[in-house]
Amino acid sequence: MTDPLLTVHNIETYIGQFHILEGVSFEVPEGEIVALLGRNGAGKTTTLKSILGLTAPRTGDVVFDGMNLRGMQPFDIAATGIGYVPENRAIFGALSVEENLRLAERSKGELERKSDLIFGLFPDLERLIGLPGTALSGGQQQMLAVARALVPDNRLLLIDEPSEGLAPVLIEQMMEAIKQLSSDTTVLLVEQNFIVASRLAARYVIIEEGASVASGDMADLVNDEETIRKYLGAA
Amino acid sequence: MTTTTVAAPTRGTSTSRWLRKNRGKLALAAFFAFVLFSGLFMMETNDWIITIIRGLAVGAITFLVASGLSLIFGLMDVLSLAHGELYMLGAYVGWTIYVRPDTFLDALTPIALVLSGMALLPLWRRIASMWTAGKWARIIAPILVGVAGLVIVVVLFPKFPMSMWNLDVYTEAPINNSVALDQGLQEVPPPADFDGVSPLVGIIGIWLGGALLGLGIAGGIERKAEVPASKPGVGAYTIAGGVALLALLIYVVNDPLTDWWYGLGTSPRFFFALVITVVLAFGLGSFIEVVFIRPLYDRLLYQLMMTLGLGFIIIELVRSVWGRPGFTMPKPAVFNGHGDACPGEGLGGMFSGCSTIKIFDSRVRMYNEVFIILVGILVLVTITLVIKRTRLGMIIRAGVQDSEMVEALGINVRRVFTITFGIGVALAALGGVIAAPAIGLNTGMGATVLLLALIAMAIGGLTSFPGAAVGAVIVGLLQQFMIKYGSIGIPVPWMDEPFKPSPVLVPASAILVMIVVLLVLPHGFFGREE
Numbered sequence: 001m002t003d004p005l006l007t008v009h010n011i012e013t014y015i016g017q018f019h020i021l022e023g024v025s026f027e028v029p030e031g032e033i034v035a036l037l038g039r040n041g042a043g044k045t046t047t048l049k050s051i052l053g054l055t056a057p058r059t060g061d062v063v064f065d066g067m068n069l070r071g072m073q074p075f076d077i078a079a080t081g082i083g084y085v086p087e088n089r090a091i092f093g094a095l096s097v098e099e100n101l102r103l104a105e106r107s108k109g110e111l112e113r114k115s116d117l118i119f120g121l122f123p124d125l126e127r128l129i130g131l132p133g134t135a136l137s138g139g140q141q142q143m144l145a146v147a148r149a150l151v152p153d154n155r156l157l158l159i160d161e162p163s164e165g166l167a168p169v170l171i172e173q174m175m176e177a178i179k180q181l182s183s184d185t186t187v188l189l190v191e192q193n194f195i196v197a198s199r200l201a202a203r204y205v206i207i208e209e210g211a212s213v214a215s216g217d218m219a220d221l222v223n224d225e226e227t228i229r230k231y232l233g234a235a
Numbered sequence: 236m237t238t239t240t241v242a243a244p245t246r247g248t249s250t251s252r253w254l255r256k257n258r259g260k261l262a263l264a265a266f267f268a269f270v271l272f273s274g275l276f277m278m279e280t281n282d283w284i285i286t287i288i289r290g291l292a293v294g295a296i297t298f299l300v301a302s303g304l305s306l307i308f309g310l311m312d313v314l315s316l317a318h319g320e321l322y323m324l325g326a327y328v329g330w331t332i333y334v335r336p337d338t339f340l341d342a343l344t345p346i347a348l349v350l351s352g353m354a355l356l357p358l359w360r361r362i363a364s365m366w367t368a369g370k371w372a373r374i375i376a377p378i379l380v381g382v383a384g385l386v387i388v389v390v391l392f393p394k395f396p397m398s399m400w401n402l403d404v405y406t407e408a409p410i411n412n413s414v415a416l417d418q419g420l421q422e423v424p425p426p427a428d429f430d431g432v433s434p435l436v437g438i439i440g441i442w443l444g445g446a447l448l449g450l451g452i453a454g455g456i457e458r459k460a461e462v463p464a465s466k467p468g469v470g471a472y473t474i475a476g477g478v479a480l481l482a483l484l485i486y487v488v489n490d491p492l493t494d495w496w497y498g499l500g501t502s503p504r505f506f507f508a509l510v511i512t513v514v515l516a517f518g519l520g521s522f523i524e525v526v527f528i529r530p531l532y533d534r535l536l537y538q539l540m541m542t543l544g545l546g547f548i549i550i551e552l553v554r555s556v557w558g559r560p561g562f563t564m565p566k567p568a569v570f571n572g573h574g575d576a577c578p579g580e581g582l583g584g585m586f587s588g589c590s591t592i593k594i595f596d597s598r599v600r601m602y603n604e605v606f607i608i609l610v611g612i613l614v615l616v617t618i619t620l621v622i623k624r625t626r627l628g629m630i631i632r633a634g635v636q637d638s639e640m641v642e643a644l645g646i647n648v649r650r651v652f653t654i655t656f657g658i659g660v661a662l663a664a665l666g667g668v669i670a671a672p673a674i675g676l677n678t679g680m681g682a683t684v685l686l687l688a689l690i691a692m693a694i695g696g697l698t699s700f701p702g703a704a705v706g707a708v709i710v711g712l713l714q715q716f717m718i719k720y721g722s723i724g725i726p727v728p729w730m731d732e733p734f735k736p737s738p739v740l741v742p743a744s745a746i747l748v749m750i751v752v753l754l755v756l757p758h759g760f761f762g763r764e765e
Contacts, residue, residue: 052643071462078645092633099629104644206264
């Protein structure tokens, strides 16, 4: 078996004096969508931030593509090929849609090379290209946040709550886009909406009170009502 | 990529909505316009125009300081209280390069040698990271090494050949150098010699001092580092070698270079002083960010205390090097012409080389008003273009909102912080150099301008770059009108005598306006609402 693209090994993260992650371990195989599941405040977002070094783990290792990311600065970690779509989307309001995309370029002209892919997935963005980030609706911001992570040649996308606050029709659209982009990019997904997560991801990891407590194939979890009830509340 | 237009949001009642939303701004703008134009009925039109032009000049200087403050505050949430003193330091350094280039050249060699030794920091960090010792040894040794380096530098620095002014001898004091340059009587000071040490010992010694200083700092960094330093790249060696080579080159050609520099007219000398001061200030600003500000991000109170303390240190440093009393800086010849053809007529007279020109029957000083306002406009346009059009500007605009996300995109935000702080300090120093010929130099000039700049920032909205410009112009105009009314008085119907604002009211009026603006617009004119 080939090595997984991302291995998170027993990381512990503190924010200030709060012990947020108390031992999270899982693997993300190349080419798959893995969903991080768990209740509110379980530590899913902190796990993503710890991988990127935005909240650096105090102990444990994150190995991406054979490289240990310990001690690296967030911008160096991102530049190894990890894209981040945060929960709040973090679209830059003072920048136009095009500038938001350009900012993600790691070499000149990357946006032009990727425009077919990006505007193929999100045709709306091409229409909005000159608008300032503040003028976008929630759904458009979410599309832009995902598109921004697609501009450079990222091998792994960390997507936090893509369906949050979106209308059902937009959720469908977003799921379709993630499914399509996962054909050549590995995705680690945080998703509260279990139906969305179960339809997208092939594998799951459950985080409970800062620790990874269960993982496996999504197909098994869907039929395991006891696990679902125990860790995720009502299914 | 094609840009398609999008249907504009429905206008309908949008005009009235806009009016309602911006009624505070409109009311204030109308109020300021009223104050400005009511001046027309209280003074001669000529005086009114002159007062406005002078106000714009004060605004331009204030803007140079305020714009750096707002860039830094916007991007990094750091309020640099040392900014006024950095402006003052810029004036003093600019004065030295302008009036006494020989001293500048003499001092450049030892300073560059120290920096060259410190520039090998990556190598020193690598060495420090390979050193294994007990906990206490790792705490104490870097301090001892660093202090030893500092002592060597402090002992050897005055032994370098340096033709300085003598503060105790009136005829050699800076003020007399200024006068001599202004009257064209300046002579090239005799070259100095190494004092008590051989050149070889001095040069190698002071480089070693810088190296030890770097090693001490490296030891301190590595003690706390989680990951040992990696092997230094070629860049560090190139920079250190290049700086050392420059130091030696300047040492070798010191005398002919000094003679050549003294042979230049005041205009090219002033231009050199401007450019070199701005470059040095950029370097100093970057250094301050890396060494002093970086450890204190997210600790607002400590930053304020640190920058305030830094300001005091700069004041004392300037006092001990340049002396206590204020002194003057002669204007470059191109703005200081006299003769039959002067003053120049109208805007075309700007190129006549006269010290004053006539606009609408009013005499306007070329340097104090025209040149300073032009520099202010040039900086405003340049920085606006950088912010709007370049990738650096894009990163700054994005970083103002969310620097963590910028980092998550793979951009080294720390480096952008360093550059931005450097730009901010460079702008303040530029303000200092161009203000010095107009208002002279004294150690209190920084505090005055800092107060005005902070008020301008608050009026403009703290983090807004155009806001800093608007705020600075409002503050500048207000100052000059208050000074003007101080002499002609404001007629008040129920008072026999016209009301004459006393000089104390001039700075107070700026604070008053800030209070009024912030009561009506809590976020200033262009501030973002949190």
